[in-house]
Amino acid sequence: GYTEMMATSEQELLGTDLGQYFSAISDKxxxxxxxxxxxxxxxxxxxxxxxxxxxxxxxxxxxxxxxxKKQRARYTRDIGVIKTIVNRELNLLFSRKKNPIKEIVVEDLSARMKVHFGKKWNRRLSGWMRGYLQERIRYKAKKFGIEVSEVNPAHSSRECPRCHCTDKKNRLGDSFKCSFCGYHGHADLVAALNILGRLGDKDIRIGMSPSRVKAVLDGRYVGWKSLNHTVSDRTSGAARVVNESPRSASSKSELRSNVQVRTASK
Structure with a gap:
């Protein structure tokens, strides 16, 4: 991300000072x-x-x-600050003693990242940032003996982790609120939960087009509505059930409960 460097499925935001540096660099x-x-x-x-x-x-x-000459030197200094933040956060992440990481799952970082600092600066910065972050994650993961997996990130910041609704209205900036079931949270943290859910997902594979991913998610959304409305009708007659935790019914998620997942959010 550009407001912060990374978001995790453990509901952490890492490198939260990255945004202020990007803004300062842009203004300068x-x-x-x-x-x-x-x-x-x-x-x-x-x-x-x-x-x-x-x-x-x-x-x-x-x-x-x-x-x-001076222009290139300024650019090198600016990039150096960003490199420092990236390496600092990854070192803290991979070397932590409490709840150590065994595996990291990230979105496919070859996808284009969207920023708003002017066309020329966007092109230089976004292209460099994607490649550098991907290289650093793999390098440090190998150094610390941690496995890295990539998953398809399509619609991950718009998908509700509870009911799988992918309405465009679900996300507004950094805020996420499902237009159907009401689940809400920070958009990047919601995306991290969805990235976790796609580890080992046989229906959503790397290389699938966003439209095909959307079709899979729409099918799950219809199934969730059907199941929960049926349960609701059999119990209290309520129109909608929204109290279950995200992906609580997923046995696949339970098998991965000890996996530490990190995603560089869109």
């Missing part, structure tokens, strides 16, 4: 770009004048204000 780059554009405009205007003083001034601007 925008300010630098505005100043650079002004200097470039002045440079072009000076070149149109043929007198010696203006041409000399244009050359000084080109040399000291329009070069790439």
């Amino acid at each position: 780059r925008r300010k630098n770009s505005e100043g650079r554009n002004r200097m470039y405009s002045l440079f072009r205007n000076l070149l149109k004048k043929s007198d010696k003083d203006n041409l000399a001034k244009a050359e000084r601007i080109r040399k000291h204000n329009l070069g790439r």
Whole structure:
């Protein structure tokens, strides 16, 4: 993620200072770009004048204000800060003594991540972040002897972990509230629960298109409604049953109760 680095199925948000660094980097780059554009405009205007003083001034601007060396150095420093956060959080995660991790399950990080810092900056940052985070997770997992598995993340931040409803209205920013059963929580933490649920899921496989994943989830949603309305009619006659915990009826989830799952949320 960009507000925080990772969300877990244990309902933890890791690297929560990542967002403020991204915002600071974005603001700084925008300010630098505005100043650079002004200097470039002045440079072009000076070149149109043929007198010696203006041409000399244009050359000084080109040399000291329009070069790439400082720009690349700033970018390297900015990336260095982000690398520090990523490695710090992964080291704390993989080396913890209490409730140690045996396996980590992540979404397929080759999927495009969406950010809102301007097209050019988005392209550079999102492409770099995906690859670096994926490489670091695998490197550190191997170092600590932890298995890594990837699952298909399609609709994971919109799927209700209780009834499998995937209505677009379920998610609004970082907030999640199911439009059918009312289950609610932080959207990234909800997605982490869904990532856990897809470990070993034979119906939702890596490489499946989002539309096919949606069809599977819609089928489960219809089945959940049918089952719970039937149970409701047999007991209190209530219109809807919403008290069960997410995936409480899933034996597959029970078998994985000791698996520590981490997901870099969309």
